Amino acid sequence: MGSRLDHHVALRTADIDAATRFWAAALDGRAATPPSLRSGGYFDQLFGPGSRVRISYVVFEAGAIELFEFVEPRVAVPPGSQTGDGLMHFGVTVSDVPAALARVEAAGGRRRLEVNHVGGRADAPRFVYCEDPEGHVFELMEMTRDETVGQILKTLAQQEEAKGA
Amino acid sequence: MSARADHHVALRVSDLERSIRFYEEALGGRLVAAPILREGPYIEAVFGPGAQVKVCHVALAANALELWQFLAPVVPIPPQEQSALGIMHFALTVDDVPATLARVEAAGGRARFAVKSIGGDSPGRFVYCEDPDGIVFELLSVDHPETVRLILAGNPDAEVKP
Numbered sequence: 001m002g003s004r005l006d007h008h009v010a011l012r013t014a015d016i017d018a019a020t021r022f023w024a025a026a027l028d029g030r031a032a033t034p035p036s037l038r039s040g041g042y043f044d045q046l047f048g049p050g051s052r053v054r055i056s057y058v059v060f061e062a063g064a065i066e067l068f069e070f071v072e073p074r075v076a077v078p079p080g081s082q083t084g085d086g087l088m089h090f091g092v093t094v095s096d097v098p099a100a101l102a103r104v105e106a107a108g109g110r111r112r113l114e115v116n117h118v119g120g121r122a123d124a125p126r127f128v129y130c131e132d133p134e135g136h137v138f139e140l141m142e143m144t145r146d147e148t149v150g151q152i153l154k155t156l157a158q159q160e161e162a163k164g165a
Numbered sequence: 166m167s168a169r170a171d172h173h174v175a176l177r178v179s180d181l182e183r184s185i186r187f188y189e190e191a192l193g194g195r196l197v198a199a200p201i202l203r204e205g206p207y208i209e210a211v212f213g214p215g216a217q218v219k220v221c222h223v224a225l226a227a228n229a230l231e232l233w234q235f236l237a238p239v240v241p242i243p244p245q246e247q248s249a250l251g252i253m254h255f256a257l258t259v260d261d262v263p264a265t266l267a268r269v270e271a272a273g274g275r276a277r278f279a280v281k282s283i284g285g286d287s288p289g290r291f292v293y294c295e296d297p298d299g300i301v302f303e304l305l306s307v308d309h310p311e312t313v314r315l316i317l318a319g320n321p322d323a324e325v326k327p
Contacts, residue, residue: 002192002193002225002226003192003193003194003225003226003257003258003259003265003304004225004226004227004228004257004258004259004308005171005174005192005225005226005227005228005229005230005255005256005257006170006171006227006228006258006309007256007257007258007303007305007308007309007312008255008256008309009170009174009252009254009255009256010247010252010253010254010255010256010303011251011252011253012247012248012249012250012251012252012253027167027168027170028167028168029167029168029170031325032313032325033313033316033317033320033324033325034324034325036316036320036322038320042278042281045278046247046277046278046293047247047248048248051248057309057312057313057316059309059313060167060168060169060170061167061168061169062169062170062171062227063169063170063171063228063309064170064309065170066256068247068253070248073248075248075249077251078249078250078251079251080251080252082175082177082211082212083177083212083213083216083235083238083240084240084243085177085243085250085251085252086176086177086178086242086243086245086250086298086299086300087174087175087176087177087250087251087252087253087254087255087300088175088176088177088233088252089174089175089252090170090172090173090174090175090252090255091172091173091174091175091231092168092169092170092172093168093169093171093172094168094169100168112211113210113211116207120207129211134251135251136251136252137252139172139175140168141172143172144169144172145171145172145173145224145228145229146224148172148173148222149197149198149222149224149229152198152201152222153197153198156198156201
């Protein structure tokens with residue numbers, strides 16, 4: 001087996017109960033484990049001596065989000081900054097972007113810019129960047145990973161052709 | 166369809182070619198869309214006026230990494246302290262954690278601490294690593310449903326009440 005990058009993405013949250021509800025409601029996920037307090041043992045090594053965290057998992061049709069609320073140390077969650085962060089965002093495949101965005105907004109999230117069509121073509125799949133109530137950035141797309149890659153390669157080929165013409 | 170949270174994880178890196186080599190060698194990734202320069206109105210709407218980026222896709226057995234190097238603005242990758250970040254890490258399922266860690270280290274990454282047992286009745290192992298920019302990822306030898314089973318077995322208060 002090759003490496004499978006669909007185990008989970010971990011987010012740090014200021015309010016894990018609210019965040020667990022948000023991700024379940026916004027992306028039609030399921031709280032597979034509710035928030036539970038973890039400390040001692042390897043958590044001291046992971047996050048520093050005396051660290052105490054509450055952790056929950058929200059699972060989806062594929063992939064999962066692991067939510068962490070730090071009881072100790074307590075550091076404010078910084079707003080997502082795609083040009084300043086290392087981990088910028090994560091991408092989510094949905095069947096209908098406007099419908100999924102409506103659920104995100106109803107659950108307390110917001111879009112970062114308008115819904116766009118890939119490549120600006122009206123018949124192309126749609127996508128949008130969103131943020132959760134604490135500003136973590138995620139992307140909704142009406143494409144699978146392989147469809148996105150195919151689309152990029154097609155665009156590149158068209159650009160090459162245009163250059164040659 | 167419920168949402169699928171397995172499209173990609175986007176990383177901002179300081180040296181795109183170095184990061185591509187790292188994720189190919191360390192995790193068996195495959196460069197499926199080579200770096201392209203992106204700029205103009207849409208990129209500026211997303212990242213701010215004057216933004217210029219190189220972006221590429223590295224596919225794994227499931228999901229993909231979208232690697233971004235900003236030509237403008239150029240901001241150093243911040244130290245990746247998990248207790249202070251918003252998005253903390255991403256996690257991969259692999260067959261053999263020590264063998265994968267050896268590849269990670271040979272490719273220029275490092276372990277954040279020694280390989281640990283997942284606990285319970287599982288032979289599973291896990292470890293937190295970082296890439297050459299310090300970005301944190303986790304290797305686990307059990308998949309996500311099995312991880313949830315082990316958490317519930319070891320933490321009775323983590324059972325979800327209907």
